[in-house]
Amino acid sequence: MSDETGTPGTPAGSPGGPRPEPLRFFGTSWVDHDHGYAARRAGVAAGSLAAAAVSCLILNFAYEGIQIADSGAFVTVLVVVMFAICSALAFRNTWEGFGKRHDPQRQATLRGLLAIGFVGSLLAYFFRSLSEAPGEKLHREEYDRAREEYARRTSRRTGNPSKKKRRG
Numbered sequence: 001m002s003d004e005t006g007t008p009g010t011p012a013g014s015p016g017g018p019r020p021e022p023l024r025f026f027g028t029s030w031v032d033h034d035h036g037y038a039a040r041r042a043g044v045a046a047g048s049l050a051a052a053a054v055s056c057l058i059l060n061f062a063y064e065g066i067q068i069a070d071s072g073a074f075v076t077v078l079v080v081v082m083f084a085i086c087s088a089l090a091f092r093n094t095w096e097g098f099g100k101r102h103d104p105q106r107q108a109t110l111r112g113l114l115a116i117g118f119v120g121s122l123l124a125y126f127f128r129s130l131s132e133a134p135g136e137k138l139h140r141e142e143y144d145r146a147r148e149e150y151a152r153r154t155s156r157r158t159g160n161p162s163k164k165k166r167r168g
Helices: 037-069 073-097 104-116 118-129 136-154
Strands: none
Touching: 037 073, 037 118, 073 104, 073 118, 104 118
């Protein structure tokens, strides 16, 4: 492994070129859908759904704690609405992140909101893993583009350009 990129080193004499970026839980198995890709997708889907269910149970305990504290209907509604809105925003943000790279500065400002809406992020991960590895589409587009650029840069010209016939 290369220390800088986290990608396997290229042995001497092997063809160079771009290397796929590993995905969380999938490594580089998303490229050729090998090394247990389908089982990993099923595991990620089940795990994210189970984590979302457990998270909802924990939120239910928090809700019951607010009820026991008898803090009033306004506070209860405010907390429920806050978690619902933050979860919806986290879902949308996570879902969009599977198709395009986010601005790191914007992500830093949304960190607290996304932490509150963690259930939405888990559900987005679940729904995306039903069709592909989360983030696979974005990584595949970038990898294919890098491979095309590499092939274009390394392709050899044929013939001697000085002997080329001039159009006149």
